[in-house]
Amino acid sequence: MSIEVKHPQPHNVLAMKKIWQTCFGDDMSYIDFFFERCFNPEHALVAYYDYKPVAMMFLLPTSLKISEKEYMGAYIYAVATKPDYRGMGIMKLMEQKAVEVSTSKGIKYLCLVPQTKSLYHMYEKIGYKTTFYVTQKKYMPLGTPNSSEIMIENCNKIEFTTLRKKFVHQLNSFVEFDNELQEYRFEEFVHTGIHILKVTTTKTVGYIVGYQEKDCFVVKETSLDKDDLTKAMNVLVQKFKVTFVKVRGQKGVIDEILPFGMYKSLSPEIDDIYVKAKNPYMNLMLDYFEGE
Template structure:
């Protein structure tokens, strides 16, 4: 098997593989390959000059601990059915991880079909969403406070402003600029979805992205600056009551809808696992942290797929100056890359990792220093490709 980056002449086979493996509408399929696909970010596996497997590394900027990182979002991991079970996925994923390391990327994300598949490669769960399923009649008593209109490209500055405000106290989110929202309009239109914006006397203060699905109104994203904008959107959803009996709303885990409804027992509220993350370059990740602490420890990192991570590192921090060096000294702590990724994405803290038995501690004194490195935060990633 040979792994390489895609060429122009590979596109037909990559498209055929995508169609076979994923149940997308023709509209979304066309959108993806016209707007997102890039051969330079696509790896393929071939045998005897025949492509059997592929994946894409879509490029974003993610904010972790108030710092932006270039990141690759792994999508489209697919293999033709006659080639499955031959190890193509292991080969292409290992190659992808090492390509990202060579490109000096520090973290990566993906949305898993099966968590077991990607845990094997060092990715770990890092982001939840809250999902509300309710009878639409529950929302009838809310009122619209402001003006609602269908959003257009001219509204992008307002959408960016709302998005920034909604995420100002969150972590692990994707930076969205004008180009991002231009693509988002194309993506939503490709699946017959809608973006509406809410305005008060001071300008845009919220937006909603939704789709009409059979008897349910599905809200993919709802962002707001204030409670009045949220209440307006809930009434806006209710105003579809002649078309839909149910509403399904996805949002950040700390969304405020649950505080506004009168009887929560009439709403099905779920925590929906959404995204996995992975540290690609452990040394550079630690060195990139903004830490006003003093600490010193030897940490053994276990990573079966990126050899440069699979070492013992001395982490020395003095007055915020961070130095991370390989060492031949004995380790104070041992941890695998999966747990480190959850810590690095601030999904869990060190005490939780200890409770779960994910850290092997040889020095309790050095454990106190390790605990200073990570804090738990609320992550919100809502990108689909």
């Protein structure tokens, strides 16, 4: 039987939801939420085997800003192949189709975040390069926080959007979703129980995005500088009753540097070497990845 890759039709949604649940194990309430709020057939591909959907891929619109110039791109997201159809080269066919349709729309690059270390090597074979890195540091509590120096409370959508835009746009180079997906990202945080916190210190107002994982609070992103972040750690430990805090992606806060995102140029306007040299910031914070 031949394999055909194309944009899905509305009647394929139920089959796509089943592929998602089989490959990622999410409950149907979250899957329904994603498709209701984020699904656009033009931003998705489905692989059909014997006319049945057996794999899928999303191409979420992004932009890459480098030194005041912006380039349209797509974030490859939630790539999944049903178990019985793996090892047939379907993911490679979908990626080839992603390049074809993206190029036809004037998209200049594709980017993605592999779920496992082994997938970096697989994507290298089809032209992706590790371009985005993330720092990581583990904090232990340092004592009793001074409540007069720092306050942490829930952050609403308008506050978060404003604070994050200010944080990202102070960077020289970064990758970001379009406006609609930025709103969806916040709503997904709320829906999945991720904490969006406003942090007020003696010198600034910033934010922390994170979640609790057993005895650890994991910070996915923060706009705080190193000093204010250090003060916030003790408050987080007490607030969430954890023993330590792990911070990802904060500049100047490093225990280790890890490979994170990969990039593939579709245009000579922004070649891979140029992009890597500019070291763009990438943290789209939608963390569902490949199921193949």
